[in-house]
Amino acid sequence: MAEVRLTPGGAPHTVLPDPPSEVMAALTAATDRAALVEVAAAHPDLPEVWAALGHLCESEAGNLAAVVEAYAYYRIGYHRGLDALRHNGWRGSGYVRWAHPSNRGFLACLDGLRRMAQAIGEDAESDRCAEFLTMLDPSYQS
16 A cells, blocks of 8 residues: 655645556557557556556647547546555545656646647636646646
C-alpha cells in the first residue's frame, strides 16, 4: 500500500507505488501503437500505459479520430488511476503531487483528458479536469 502522509496543514498527501520497472522498460521500448497496445493488454491497471497511448494518439494532430481515441485512452487511465489512488488510501481529497514520479501517469491522464475534452468541445469537462488538477497539485503546470 502506498504512503499517505499528513502535511503540516493536515491535508493528506498520497504517493502511488512505482510501476514495475519491467513495465516502464516495455513502455520505453515501445515504438509504435501495436507495441503500446500489447503493454496495455498486459497491464491495464497502470495509468502510465494509457497515458502513453493517449499521447501517441494526441500527437496525430489534425485527425479527429485520433483526438477521440486519445480522449478514450486518457479517460481509461484517469479511472484506473482513481482506482489505484483509492486502493492506496486516498479518500477523495488531498494532494497527489507531480513531484512524485509514481503519480505522473495518473496526472498525465487527467491533464490529457482535460486537453482532449477541450478539443472536442466538452468545455465543462475540461474545466472540471483543470480544477481537479489544481486541487490535487496546486503547483501543477499544464
